[in-house]
Amino acid sequence: MEKCSGNCDRCSGNCSQCAGSLELTVGEIEMLEQLAQFAFLPIARRADDMVPVYLEENDRPVEEYSLILQVLEKKRLVSLDYDRPLGKCNQEKYAAYPVLGSVALTQRGQMVVEMMELQGIS
Numbered sequence: 001m002e003k004c005s006g007n008c009d010r011c012s013g014n015c016s017q018c019a020g021s022l023e024l025t026v027g028e029i030e031m032l033e034q035l036a037q038f039a040f041l042p043i044a045r046r047a048d049d050m051v052p053v054y055l056e057e058n059d060r061p062v063e064e065y066s067l068i069l070q071v072l073e074k075k076r077l078v079s080l081d082y083d084r085p086l087g088k089c090n091q092e093k094y095a096a097y098p099v100l101g102s103v104a105l106t107q108r109g110q111m112v113v114e115m116m117e118l119q120g121i122s
Contacts, residue, residue: 022075022112027060027068029121032077035105036113042086043069044097052080052103055093069103077109 024032034057035041043052054065072078082101085091094100105113 024112025068025071027064028072028077029116031065031068031072032105032109032113032116035078035103035109040084040086040102040104042089042091042094043080043082043101043103044091044094045082045099045101047098052101053094053097054103072109076106077112078103079106 041054041056043054045052051066052069053062054069055062057065060068069078069080073080080101080103082099084102085100086102091100
């Protein structure tokens with residue numbers, strides 16, 4: 001079998017069914033575009049929970065941003081890093097969360113953003 005280069009959620013990465021395709025929601029596209037503009041964005045989480053919290057935008061519920069980030073991480077398009085909080089960023093919004101971190105595009109995520117730009121997807 002061929003090595004799966006996509007993330008079809010139907011396999012463990014060892015099939016050829018997904019053919020490297022990638023489906024993105026409007027929210028996922030918008031988050032990727034944000035990360036294309038800013039190399040790193042702040043995130044946080046509770047000490048007893050691994051769910052990311054993103055408070056920089058308010059056009060969606062916090063829970064939806066959390067889901068978007070988790071899905072993008074599963075698709076290997078972003079990296080959530082709680083060992084590297086953004087030091088010079090105003091993080092007053094995140095005062096209720098004891099664990100601060102950052103989110104950034106992965107190399108794969110950068111490639112997807114570049115493909116979206118070439119295809120005029122926004």
